[in-house]
Amino acid sequence: MWSNWAKGLRRRFSIFSLDGRSTVTSLIGQEVRGGATVVLFYADIVRMTEIENRYGDMIAKRVLHIFERILPGVCRDVLEIKGRVLAIQRMWGDDFAIYVSFPRGTYEEECRLLSISFQEQTEMQLNRQVSFVNREDLHVHIGYSIFPGQDVVKEMYTSVKHAVHMAKYGITSEKYTYVTQYHRLLQQEEIHMHFMPIVDLRDGNPLGWEALARGPENTPFFSPSMLFEYAEETDTVFRLEHICRKRALEYLRYLRPEQKLFINLDPRAIDDPYLLRGELLKVLEQTGLNPHNVVLEITERHAITNYTVFRKIIEEYRKKGYLVAVDDAGAGYSSLESITEIYPDFIKLDMSLIRNIDVDPIKQALLETFVQFAEKVKCKIIAEGIETERELETLMELGVSFGQGYYLGRPAKGLTQIPGKAMNFLRGIQEKIMKTNRDPFLFAPGITDVLTKTICVEKQAKVREVHQIFEQNKRIESVIVLEAGKPIGLVMRFQLYQVLGGQYGIALYYERPVWQIMNTNPLTAKKDDLIDEVAKRAMARDSYHLYDVVIITGDEGEYLGIITVQSLLDKMASIKLEMATLANPLTGLPGNIQIERELHARIKRREQQVVIYCDLDRFKWFNDQYGFEVGDQIIVRTAKLLHEAVQRYGNPSDFLGHIGGDDFIVITTPECANAMTTFIIHVFSSYFIDIYQKRNISDGAALSMSMAGVMLVNGRFSGVEDLAQQAACLKGVAKNMPGTVFVSDRIEEQTELAEGMAPGM
Template sequence: MWSMLMRKFRRFPVFSLDKRQWMKNVIHQEVGKGKRVIMFYVDIVKLTEVENRYGDVIAKRVLHIFERILPHVSRQVFEIRGNILAIQKLWGDDFAIYVSFGGDVNEEDCRMLSIHFQEQAEKQLNRQVSFVNREELRVHIGYAAISGQDIVKEMYTSVKRAAHMAKYGITSETYTHVTQFHQVLAEENVTMNFMPIVHLPDGETLGWEALARGPEGSPFATPSMLFRYAEETDTVFRLEHICRKRALEQLRYVKPQQKLFINLDPRAIDDPFLLRGEVFARFEQYGLNPYNIVFEITERHAISNYAVFRKIIEEYRKKGYLIAVDDAGAGYSSLESITEIYPDFIKLDMSLIRNVDVDPIKQALLETIVQFAEKVGCKIIAEGIETGRELETLIEVGVTYGQGYFLGKPDKGMGHASGQAMNFLRTMQEKKASVREEPFLFTPAMSEILAKTITVEKHVKVRRVHEIFEQNQRIESVVVLEEGRPVGLVMRFALYQVLGGQYGIALYYERPVSQIMNANPLIVTKDDKLDEVARRAMTRDAYHLYDVVIITGVEGEYIGIVTVQSLLDKMASIKLEMASSANPLTGLPGNVQIERELNKRIKQQVSQMVIYCDLDRFKWFNDRYGFETGDQIIVRTANLLKEAVMRCGSGDDFIGHIGGDDFILITKAAGADELISFLLEAFPLFFADIYEKRGLGEGAILSMSMAGVCMIPGLYENVEAIAERAAYVKKRAKELPGTVFLDERDCAADETHQTQV
């Protein structure tokens, strides 16, 4: 009798937490035999209510009865398929039953065994509990597998998981879904779709936001349901970790100038995967760096401790990652997040974007946010753009980047803006260009302000670059070359930020500089226009806003750098010069700029047409109708020339105001015919309202004489020669009636004919 009791005791041990090592060894042995160990979690539903209603004595009696019947029901149910290893009392009325099964047991088997156990436990418990006036007692049950990889950890997590499952009820649909969700996590059965984020001024793709999707056809196919079950089961960190891994698997499709936006829940931010070596090895493999990754700090949950959170964020920054505040404007503490985190990007929630085209309050708020972002040096991304009118309004208020179904839907591949969106943006560009106020600013080439800095080859170690900065305190940049061509840039502050991290020197000091350089610096040619380079420089991300600009020659070879400060200084100098020498009435470049432009174009090896424009009978109009009308005619003529260039020009045209009613227009010879045809057709109608107001007949209307001089490379040595020839052709043109254009080649033919006669 005693020996039989001892055998039963050994089969059903009840032990405390100090026996975890013993349990670990037992599970390890079973897993080693190829067995599958399942932990079944059971408890009595609402035992606390029983205690409150009937007292502590009755509650303890119920618990004592449950403890007594537990071994019997466990043997009755589980030993049909498996072997009971142990029954562990966790706390109060919560128990864990560890059962070893053959390898063929599946999820449905565990579910059916759980249902059977629940039925038998409730039946026996209610039969032995005899107090009156009560509802029948219920039992919760859930289960979780222990794989044996980290048994101590799994003993804890399995209880947690099974307890979550148990609270829904073993036969409920939610319980089934929770079981399926845990299976999704176990198999990491998560895929990523990618939504393009577009640079609104030109439609270029800044990057993509990675969006999680569960298995197709499952309850978790949408991200909202996927993360809802993660919240329910307290597995947000686990799910986000899987999502980040899946997103980073697509790094090979990202170009050096593009970015991958990855969501990061504040509660799951401290992910070692992102701050250790594995992910950095992928950057090295694909020629990228952490600058290509933007972590979106989602506003779904408020940040409770900014001091700790900010410290973790700084670790990401030191590694080179960029930061965005997501869902700004949707609630919680968006403004506090922005002021505490100092993000590189602010993503505006779709609630601010929806119907913004008809909501003046939202427009005013957006204008304020845009101005704020410009002052603090971060970029705005508008989310949820769904109509052309919303997009147009966002462009008008100055929003730089956007995403939404109108621009491009999420897809498994990394697509770009849709054809519909690109056509719309092109139309917007044309519309904006047609009203541009200052299209003819003279700017010199980049070669006029370039400087030099130290260069290194891409295989040089980071240690050497650090030594260069230490030995040359006045330089702020080192250009990285490959066979004489620039392939990267290292700024002093960026290098010190990387090396200043906790593991910076250990990780990078002896590695090639190519692993930490900015692989997508701004590179321009020596002949690029200064104003265009300045515009491109100032639209870079805040982190790289003050990086130097690299200058290359005709063959792409490195020849120097330009600092942002020198760019801005030169632009300010040019605008000051323009303001002092431009015509005060039309604002067009005056004679100083005209002469400089002609000298520059004489040196170019491209055939160009110089058109000298002179109004006929202007003095008569000015004397008869006064200076106000005369000024109106001059300004309108300037606007006509601008419109001609906008509609028919080559994109590199120049308009100057010589003085009075004389203008000069320079365009490429190849496209001059269309521009001239437009002027000949449009000029007679351009002053119709003035004629009507003054009651003038056809004999008193204005006309314009245009003289064309073709600047063939090598034909004219200086500006004086062009001016002399243009004056002669203009004189011949004014001998003809009405608005006319006379080409110098026509004059040359007449001269030849007269000589022959």
Template sequence: MWSTLMQGFRRTPLFSLDKRQWMKSIISQEVEKGRSVVMFYVDIVKLTEVENRYGDVIAKRVLHIFERILPAVSRHVFEIRGRILAIQKLWGDDFAIYVSFGGSVNEEDCRMLSIHFQEQAEKQLNRQVSFVNREELRVHIGYANLPGQDIVKEMYTSVKHAVHMAKYGITSEKYTNVTQFHKLLTEENIQMHFMPIIHLPDGETLGWEALARGPIDSPFASPSMLFNYAEETDTVFRLEHICRKRALEQLRYLKPQQKLFINLDPRAIDDPFLLRGEVFSLFEQYGLNPHNIVFEITERHAISNYAVFRKIIEEYRKKGYLIAVDDAGAGYSSLESITEIYPDFIKLDMSLIRNVDVDPIKQALLETFVQFADKVGCKIIAEGIETQRELETLMEVGVTYGQGYFLGKPDKGMTQVSGQAMNFLRFMQEKRESEQGEPLLFTPAMSEILAKTICVEKHAKVRRVHEIFEQNQRIESIVVLEEGEPIGLIMRFQLYQILGGQYGIALYYERSISQIMNANPLKAFKDDRLDEVARRAMARDAYHLYDVVIIIGEENEYIGIVTVQSLLDKMASIKLEMATSANPLTGLPGNVQIERELNKRIKQRESQLVIYCDLDRFKWFNDRYGFEVGDQIIVRTANLLKEAVKRFGSTTDFVGHIGGDDFIIITQADCAQELVSFLMDAFSPYFADIYEKRRMGDGAVLSMSMAGVRLIGGKYVNVEGLAERAAYVKKLAKEQAGTVFLDDGDFRAEEMYRSQV
């Protein structure tokens, strides 16, 4: 057979089972000459059915005839435009025809040549195969370009490409779409849109999810069509690789605390681009680190081998990447994925979020997810939020993060939360703050729990930092400075995790510490409220939850650190003290805390006002109607004072219960007028239902006398002097009828006070 074929096709190298190196050489020579090489794949449609129907002998005769006519048909069709380099038998009835064209050749040229070849091959084949009389034999054909950059690899991928094209039929719309899809992959013509992920309590942007889009004027504009064709053509890994490259091009727009969420198909997880260090130059260029990247393990396909999968995930973790489980609650194996992967984030599928505001079962499921996430130390992100009511319900059940069209639609740039959503989140924040209890009475300065650690300059080598940790086993953190200001933090466990990776030491050991440090550590001023710093510390993501807090001075200079353990211990101590000293009836701070607060305020320089509040005729009501009514009056008074402070006071204001019917308010001087006016207007209506039902013949009603003492730095040296002044002003106030306020700055009060002294 070979001699016959060679005689009939002298000018063209013909069939070979495997001459890849020879073919590589031939193709390389053509590419170097500036010619285009195209591989045309052909086979006989359903040759197996011929074998089943007519037997093995007939099938072999059909294949023999096809092999015999192939050179002549190929020469007749392709040498109109180009030159045949070789015809290679791949397997069975599958053949590859390599054709060289002068200059470039476009898609339409290849398509028309393919149609012409198909027509001629089928005509010749059916003319010579006369024993097959029930239906005509058909020929598949597809094609793929070989750019000549990696020829051996291209020879393999071009066959896969051409096979996918061939099975749809050269004249079908599907064939055209597959051709466009492969062109899209070759040109990497993928656009990325970005959807904001919002921290719901304050409206800050946690990061963005990168979403792939094809060209707008193509069938692949929607991500569903894009990935459907990738599934059909077995190019998911290649498509996702392009998407990740495109997404990571946007790193330059991230702030150190923000994150880029990138989808990662379980079948395409082992991407050398991510695991072999190629991407780390981007982090270095933009001052970021792998902790700014969150890989979403999508649940479109179940994970078949968790042992292998978990091993790869651990490689990502050692590099510093974060992991999220996507589409949780949508089916497949999301719960198993969560238990196997231990994600940093759980993204709840939109099917759980849709109409959650009117579905109690979904609400119950969400509450379970939130409780679970709290226990295992990960964050919940709700996907697909489309209405304000859905958002409000999610916040009520404790979901911390969200994304969806109501919050912000995906777009080409790093979009921000929508104006409508931002206004609503601000309203919810104000509502939440107004419902919170009064601030802690005694909030010690951060300096009381301050500790020291070793600092290095940003140019210090990772090697040097590692040596410091090795030599100082009790040190768990090192602060990175630039001209005395802290710009980063490295924790012991984080450094060891990075260096413990497969290429950790080789990649980082001789680089500067600034390339792997946390460039956005939590900082606090030395005078910040301890409870507020604790809240900010515990709101961090799981990876940084136990990082130390860096304490800075007014000029942003480094002062020291506070560990999360010491912060929580102090908070627990304060809460215990409050519980033991607070008034059992109203829950307000009692005398021990009041005295401590007054001493602290006396030392401050800003202008403040101390208001002593005393109920008038309370004893009469208590004796006549019993302690239950008396307790009700005391509790209502406490609530009224707290409401006044929340509505008109400042965040540093304080409310205390001295005992009995005596209370104290400490507020800023510029807040006092509105606060007092509210109390005077609201007091009588606040108790109307109590004293109207019990009013006796003497017309007894409740009222309140308020004595204000201006607290200016240096005016008082101790609480005793302040109390003496307040007692006198309160005496003057009680001499007046009704609910009154008397300020010690008032001329009459000042004059009378001096005459008594």
């Protein structure tokens, strides 16, 4: 009976097993070349395995046999009204593929309606013929996929996957509609790119832009989360990312040579021929750029399962010249492992680490560690998700060089610049940081070295709101009360809980303004105050307020941040230890380590400065002739002379250091350099007159000083060694001149000032 049915079926339709795929491909190819549209309809029985487990193998086979017998008739009654069935192919188990040719073409809605009709007819006949007892109605999955007709062999596989995904959700469901839309936009490559600026926090210029995928506007797939959610569900991540990269790289022609395009690269889709096989290299060559303008962001959405293979592919990219970034560091599956395995050029810190960093000391400490780590391994940090001015300011103070977030620029269709408001704020903070980081010449750190942030509220805020802040932020111990941006009060956690913990505390105060219970006279300090002075004032408070935070204000009394008594004491202890360790034991001035740090910092600055190297002449003769005691006396007096010169004619930001022996260094501005050196030249001999008189030293044997002034301008020196070489040349010139002299390499004037007075005059 079965053989007669099968023979009859073959006369009507072509039925193939998996082995007959090449014949199906040939049939589809002929129809497409003839101008027809070919659609694959997929059908299977819902929960067929459950039927087998519940009723046994014989019943399951019978259901499948009935299903096979029904399909040709339903195909004839439903599908051949519009088209011609080319083949019914049993793929595996109860899964069938039906290939239909539509000579006049078809469209999505027509296919959907045919699928619904096909499903209804199949289920009706199946349930009418299956008669075993105690069962619910059987249901059929149905899905479809239209062949694009460009590469039939490849489309045989992708079409089946597409149809299976659609069938899983149900033909009339909203999910089914979305899957259909998603596959259509993927097929037509309806992907558009938006670009988010990545900003150099030192000057506000874009380091580059991150390319972000968007689907068609006014559809659910405009959201990238929706887009990639369906890519995951339909197993088309590689296909989607490939389209995204092609779209993003079309914008390369708008980049300047120093700018970069950041494109996302899922670890599962890393071996992309478009990037590795030369096509992109041709595009770069046409635009006058190179692979260094492209940064591949390794996303952390999925773990890297095989680092050995992954690393080999990354090395291929590096050999081509591409740069590599680890994205979402600190929030992914294995971001730290990725960093150690990949050796990225950029580390992008996840927004979860950046959110509220201005009031979270734990996050600040963690970020500081990242910054130090990045400096050691020659990598750059990019902070993602910057949304507020306070977050940006804190990041800049912690030394983060690059940032990205809505405050610095939202995703847009073109390569946009940073907004004007953010640019102005960034410049102001940069100037503030540069002033704060300039150590006074005797290394007396300012209060801003230990500045942190906490949450602020306005004076009319309810006590209830402040209580909720403490409950939601367990690391916060204080809340500052502001009025017009200036601090007028302080609420400490333990003090608030004491108030509310009283018998009627909540009833009396919970809904009142916070100004009624705040400390109205908290200890405040100016940002330029010295740590030791503030510490003395803090420890002089009464015992109840002894451990209250100290509020730091700016020049206009505006709120800047807070410091805790513990941080004050810790900082003082570390300063004393560092000064004792690094300072010259004879003069107390900063020694070589601090001098080198300062020179490195000054070289990076973009303002004109003068480094004056000071070297005593004939010091060795004095030391040998009169002993180390006189030699030490001369060194101490020289330090005092330079100290007086800097105090009288210099700036608060000037630096004075003792290189060692009879060599000193002064860093100042060009405007102050001549006044300082003129003063030193005219008073130099008077500092040593008693030494001369006691030992009857003549003018010809007197001490003198050779001073060499090296100009620091932006980009002139790559490091301290280059600067030292220039200074050595100038000192050689000064040494060949009589008396105390100053020789400068300033282009606009070569200053040579010589002492014209006899000792003691």
